[in-house]
Amino acid sequence: DAMVIQNPRYQVTQFGKPVTLSCSQTLNHNVMYWYQQKSSQAPKLLFHYYDKDFNNEADTPDNFQSRRPNTSFCFLDIRSPGLGDAAMYLCATSIGSNEQFFGPGTRLTVL
Amino acid sequence: EDQVTQSPEALRLQEGESSSLNCSYTVSGLRGLFWYRQDPGKGPEFLFTLYSAGEEKEKERLKATLTKKESFLHITAPKPEDSATYLCARSPSNDYKLSFGAGTTVTVRA
Numbered sequence: 001d002a003m004v005i006q007n008p009r010y011q012v013t014q015f016g017k018p019v020t021l022s023c024s025q026t027l028n029h030n031v032m033y034w035y036q037q038k039s040s041q042a043p044k045l046l047f048h049y050y051d052k053d054f055n056n057e058a059d060t061p062d063n064f065q066s067r068r069p070n071t072s073f074c075f076l077d078i079r080s081p082g083l084g085d086a087a088m089y090l091c092a093t094s095i096g097s098n099e100q101f102f103g104p105g106t107r108l109t110v111l
Numbered sequence: 112e113d114q115v116t117q118s119p120e121a122l123r124l125q126e127g128e129s130s131s132l133n134c135s136y137t138v139s140g141l142r143g144l145f146w147y148r149q150d151p152g153k154g155p156e157f158l159f160t161l162y163s164a165g166e167e168k169e170k171e172r173l174k175a176t177l178t179k180k181e182s183f184l185h186i187t188a189p190k191p192e193d194s195a196t197y198l199c200a201r202s203p204s205n206d207y208k209l210s211f212g213a214g215t216t217v218t219v220r221a
Contacts, residue, residue, distance in 0.1 A: 040214075090154050097142060097202060098160075099143075
């Protein structure tokens with residue numbers, strides 16, 4: 001089945017220790033998104049790639065960066081995680097402006 | 112700023128007790144209104160897209176409707192497996208990015 005895959009599902013890191021989350025898709029969608037979702041809150045868009053074009057949200061901290069080496073893969077790098085960065089990180093894909101399909105998420109814990 | 116508001120925040124239903132969830136937004140102009148289901152610890156699962164006022168979509172016990180300023184998700188004769196958080200999201204007419212509401216958490220008791 002075509003799908004969005006996120007690895008790892010659970011990530012534990014230490015305060016200030018860089019961490020990378022990965023997302024891959026077999027849907028061949030041209031847009032890939034990264035969201036942050038904290039408990040009982042709406043998903044918050046961090047950035048997205050429309051084809052190869054990177055689009056950063058104005059309020060996304062500089063601590064967060066992303067890479068999309070090819071159509072299928074996208075990475076979220078958190079350079080120096082703080083306690084406030086503990087959250088569920090969701091990857092989603094879409095064809096243009098059509099509905100977005102989400103992966104299972106990566107739960108990040110910062111100690 | 113585009114705000115999407117969902118109500119109620121939580122809904123407890125008896126099995127078979129039909130109810131409706133509301134999603135309203137402040138900015139006019141709509142490209143699409145999306146409904147998702149999210150189970151605890153998982154990513155949102157796509158349910159419906161609505162594009163214009165008067166449009167309705169159905170899937171099993173769920174029916175989504177759209178007016179000019181709000182959308183409703185009707186749950187008919189719910190079962191315990193319908194327990195989840197239901198998220199709505201809106202993309203404005205001049206953008207394709209989604210603005211999500213905080214969700215309505217539905218609990219259906221047997």
